[in-house]
Amino acid sequence: MFSKACEYGIKACIFIAINSYEGKRVSPKEIAEEINSPQAFTAKILQALVRHNIIESVKGAYGGFEVSKNEIKHIKLAQIVKAIDGDSIYNGCGLGLEKCDENHPCPVHDKFKGVRDELKYMLENTSLEELALNIKSGASFLKA
Amino acid sequence: MFSKACEYGIKACIFIAINSYEGKRVSPKEIAEEINSPQAFTAKILQALVRHNIIESVKGAYGGFEVSKNEIKHIKLAQIVKAIDGDSIYNGCGLGLEKCDENHPCPVHDKFKGVRDELKYMLENTSLEELALNIKSGASFLKA
């Protein structure tokens, strides 16, 4: 469904958000340990998220990754997914036709569109805030 | 969403079904042309579908791929997807945890499960027959 990079990106954002609530910056090392991902690869993904203005980085001593406390509730899963995997999951054809086109639909178009739109709605309406709070309360987990 | 192999597999099955209605067997060459896919790669996927008893092959002159006319209405998209991509799309964790577990859910579990289940329902309730008829009637297309 999502790429590995995207899975890591989502989990990283959640962990960063939790720490940002407490004013703490975190390093790729801490993040990778907490979400059970390869450290250097995770660092690359973090760079991409910074370039897309989803999280912020501070270089040098006492630096690390953070996300503006006020932004956490406004950041939606859809932004993270789009930044890493692009938006073909929102509007691409389920059978790989060059584009999903009502006027030239693939055989599964009608049925696929419903699922795809529901996924899109879910991602657009799920905030980093609720995911982070869910982890903090112990209701969900970032790794096995 | 689906792998390229799976996309080709689904489209190939639809084209084979259409021809089987008319008692015609088709070759990887014809299939690849009709669904706009690489021929040799498509042939590999057809082999896998044969091994999974979804379609049948007949070797030698006047051979080719076919699907039993009576089976077409009973073959569901879910079987094809499962044969090629496995079933992680039906029960895997959206964030890549080792397994999707109600008792140890990832942060998106509750929201993701709904979408995943709807996708599963759609695949399990869409038959090769309806997809093939849709193509035959000109309501949908296998390539751009």
Add this chain to the structure above:
DNA sequence: TATAAATAGGATAAAATTATCCGAAATAAA
């Protein structure tokens, strides 16, 4: 200013997916 601590980013490498090629085996028809 010097030093230590961090992220940024380029160069590779490993693994998985996608794709190609060719000979073997099977089969129908001449």
Add this chain to the structure above:
DNA sequence: TTTATTTCGGATAATTTTATCCTATTTATA
């Protein structure tokens, strides 16, 4: 029985995704 046709299956290659390593750059503090 020979020949032409066609799928099967192994080997290999290209591409994309995932992952690692190393150096440069930035920055707070001593």
